[in-house]
Amino acid sequence: MLKLWSRIALFGVLSTQVACAMAPTKPMAPPPPGCHVVMRHRFFRHPMIPMLLPLAEMRSYSLRLSNHQVSTLAVWHNRHMRTAVPLMKLVRKDKDTLHAALLRGAGRGTVRELVKRLDHDHMRLLRLEVAQVRIVHKTLSSAQWRKLVQMYHRMPPMRFMMMHR
Numbered sequence: 552m553l554k555l556w557s558r559i560a561l562f563g564v565l566s567t568q569v570a571c572a573m574a575p576t577k578p579m580a581p582p583p584p585g586c587h588v589v590m591r592h593r594f595f596r597h598p599m600i601p602m603l604l605p606l607a608e609m610r611s612y613s614l615r616l617s618n619h620q621v622s623t624l625a626v627w628h629n630r631h632m633r634t635a636v637p638l639m640k641l642v643r644k645d646k647d648t649l650h651a652a653l654l655r656g657a658g659r660g661t662v663r664e665l666v667k668r669l670d671h672d673h674m675r676l677l678r679l680e681v682a683q684v685r686i687v688h689k690t691l692s693s694a695q696w697r698k699l700v701q702m703y704h705r706m707p708p709m710r711f712m713m714m715h716r
Contacts, residue, residue: 600680603687604628606706607699614695627686631679638676645669 604624607614611621649665657665688696 600677601684601703602680603699603703604631604683606703607687607691610699610702613702614691614698616691616695620690623690624687627683631683635676635679638672638679642669642672642676645672 604627607616608621608624608628611624616624645665645668649662649669652661652665687699691699
């Protein structure tokens with residue numbers, strides 16, 4: 552039994568010495584120009600406009616929402632999605648069109664018009680998202696609102712990134 556423990560101790564000492572003798576790892580080299588790198592800092596933050604309506608609907612029991620509050624949020628959500636989903640598809644299509652035009656070498660006027668259309672559609676989408684936060688704030692009581700905001704801050708940002716895509 553003593554031999555086994557002495558072997559384990561010797562292995563521990565040797566492995567520690569080997570680990571200390573290893574050269575430190577070098578930092579990663581920067582990517583070559585034009586290479587797209589995943590921007591990890593995006594994933595550690597919540598989205599710009601908080602998506603509180605889906606969270607309020609998911610947590611309606613713990614927020615103790617009344618039937619009237621739940622139905623108000625559900626009706627607004629259904630109306631909102633009828634407008635928002637086609638608008639999100641349009642924004643995605645505008646981005647793809649702009650991308651293709653830039654790679655094609657389109658003229659300045661064409662690019663300007665595409666950017667203008669993309670900005671307009673994106674602004675419409677942002678207005679819908681802001682309206683979503685306002686309807687939730689208007690529907691919930693102040694105590695429910697505070698509890699929802701606490702839930703929002705405790706929720707991991709990655710979950711919101713998946714909800715937003």
